[in-house]
Amino acid sequence: MGFIDSMRGKGFAVETICAVLREQGVQVAARTYRSWSRLSPAARTVSDAVVVDAIRSSRIDEHVRPTPESLYGRRKTTALLRRRGLAVAHCTVDRLMREHGWNGLRRGRMHRTTIPAKDGARAGDLLNRDFRAGAPNRVWVADFTYVRTWAGFVYVSFVVDVFAQKIVGWHAMSSRPTDLVMVPLRMACWCQRRTGTDPVATDWD
Numbered sequence: 609m610g611f612i613d614s615m616r617g618k619g620f621a622v623e624t625i626c627a628v629l630r631e632q633g634v635q636v637a638a639r640t641y642r643s644w645s646r647l648s649p650a651a652r653t654v655s656d657a658v659v660v661d662a663i664r665s666s667r668i669d670e671h672v673r674p675t676p677e678s679l680y681g682r683r684k685t686t687a688l689l690r691r692r693g694l695a696v697a698h699c700t701v702d703r704l705m706r707e708h709g710w711n712g713l714r715r716g717r718m719h720r721t722t723i724p725a726k727d728g729a730r731a732g733d734l735l736n737r738d739f740r741a742g743a744p745n746r747v748w749v750a751d752f753t754y755v756r757t758w759a760g761f762v763y764v765s766f767v768v769d770v771f772a773q774k775i776v777g778w779h780a781m782s783s784r785p786t787d788l789v790m791v792p793l794r795m796a797c798w799c800q801r802r803t804g805t806d807p808v809a810t811d812w813d
């Protein structure tokens with residue numbers, strides 16, 4: 609029966625295992641094995657329960673609070689269990705953590721929003737670091753950033769009127785073409801013309 613349990617752990621069906629055993633002279637019926645298995649849990653079930661208890665105890669302390677090890681992924685969890693004397697395979701930990709929805713903390717790489725040009729030249733500082741304006745629509749500044757979402761990164765650009773400290777145009781895209789910054793500038797110009805206060809900037813349409 610233990611042999612059948614071990615072969616089932618490798619993915620073989622009970623009927624196939626019993627048929628091979630009968631060819632070798634061992635008369636074991638699938639019905640007999642199933643009747644026996646109802647009386648006692650399979651060896652794999654017992655070993656899985658031991659591993660699950662070990663993982664759970666490493667992730668939650670006796671006061672039912674998360675431990676620092678709760679941030680571990682499957683590779684570090686396997687190494688932790690082995691250090692504690694439990695002989696366990698990577699695939700076993702991977703399977704059980706996946707079944708219980710346990711995941712480690714993923715540290716993603718830094719996302720770059722600005723890549724320098726090959727010539728290394730940067731745009732000039734037209735304001736000389738003086739972010740002040742005497743009236744609306746005299747000085748606009750623009751910038752863009754990124755927002756992490758479930759579907760990936762979304763880039764958001766905006767134009768701010770320095771005098772009013774007001775966003776006068778914005779746009780969001782999943783990539784970084786020129787329109788990412790040109791669309792909010794056109795939007796800002798259109799909004800100002802609509803209100804009758806033409807900006808000093810040239811018509812960008």
